[in-house]
Amino acid sequence: MKQDTLLNVSRLKMHFDAGKGKTVKAVDGISFEIKEGETFGLVGESGCGKSTTGRVLMRLYEPTGGEVRYRGKNIHALDESESFQYNRKIQMIFQDPYASLNPRLTVRDIMLEPMEIHGLYEGRKGRLEKADELLESVGLHRGFANRYPHEFSGGQRQRIGIARALALEPEFIVADEPISALDVSVQAQVVNLLKKLQKEKGLTYLFIAHDLSMVKHISDRIGVMYLGHMVEITASARLYKEPLHPYTQALLSAIPIPDPDIEDKRKRIILKGELPSPIDPPTGCVFRTRCPAAMDICAAEKPVLKEAEEGHFVACHLYDGNMKKEADGVKVTVQTS
Structure with missing residues (x-):
């Protein structure tokens, strides 16, 4: 069955002013597409522009050139209503589970905040029930909701981050090196969880990583970046069997x-x-x-x-x-x- 293209990146550039008339070309004219329901792995050495690409898709940066289209619409030219909906449909799982959760909030409040901003579910009672369901969906007991982030291990914190990303029922998730800060014994658990949630909820992932051995197990297709450029794109199995x-x-x-x-x-x-x-x-x-x-x-x-x-x-x-x-x-x- 042919998959529809969910997101299309065309000649994307993201340059930064480095002062003294110099420019950092973090991303310099890359193009790729992500199909609905697939996992697209983005790999390369540190500093090649992977995370910058993810941040542009999240609209944290305004690109220097090129465009990103989500379901055919330029994400940097949306009106206020479309922009609000896009912010709900695309979520991010961050690299550092220690820094990405507010230490002053309980897990429950961390989960409720995005729901309240977008007015989802039926009142506070409905949101509380949804928060408990999400915790259980990522393998955590609902009784953990009253605890603070510092009371959890790195793997548990990342599960909380995943649950928070799911709170708005997104279609597309940018996973920015979500396992690199975790112990090796925990990495496989988180990857298996992401695959399970994708199957259950029909999610589409951009999975950013530098560990090629792990990317192989979760990605349908893989793009390889070097110094801000895309150098190769193909199916995961083919890339590992016959890299060009x-x-x-x-x-x-x-x-x-x-x-x-x-x-x-x-x-x-x-x-x-x-x-x-x-x-x-x-x-x-x-x-x-x-x-x-x-x-x-x-x-x-x-x-x-x-x-x-x-x-x-x-x-x-x-x-x-x-x-x-x-x-x-x-x-x-x-x-x-």
Whole structure:
């Protein structure tokens, strides 16, 4: 069954004034779409622009260029009524469960606040009942509602954050590295909870993370970002089986495989050099200064994200003309698993 496009990001730019006439190009012309009911994973190194993209979708930033359309409407050109509804339909799960909850409020008050602002449910009694239901839906006892955030573990706080995000019955949730601050033993529990809630409530997720091994288990499709640019987009299974972009190949080669025979034979790709500054990115392809397959054209022309194979988009000159090539003796198709 064909899924409808819920959100479409087109040539999005988010630049910041760094003073002295310099500009930080945090996001520099990315495009992607998210279909209704799917989880779109957004991955890349710290500083690549993932969280900035999520904040633009939440309308915390006014973009420098491009546009974001939600159900066909530009989210930065909505009237007052449409804007109020959008703020309800899109919610966020924050990275830090310790900083994202007001320490002065009980869990119950944290849950009630957004409901009261949007006038949802039948009076205070209905809201209290809804708050208790939401706590139970994320695996917490309704008796916890009278406690304060400091009385909970990190995993429990993140569950409270998830329950708060669900309080307004959203359609779309931006999960900004929701498991990176949690113990490894708790991360899988939170991911499984998100998958369960998605199935029950028909939610759509943008799942932002830098841990590719965890993104694989929750995402339907994955976009890979590098220095403010989208370098590859495809289905999760295909990305892990056949990554096309040299940067994606390097990222995946760093994921350990729990099989000593495979791990011993596998090729590890070590990127040379430091991550360039978003204030002064390289000309042409922003990855060329660290790419083992860089060619002369990479410095002269910026690659365009295009379909190299059906449903598999990549921004790399190695795939110009839909042909896999070799450059400088470096074979670009690398087995990563």
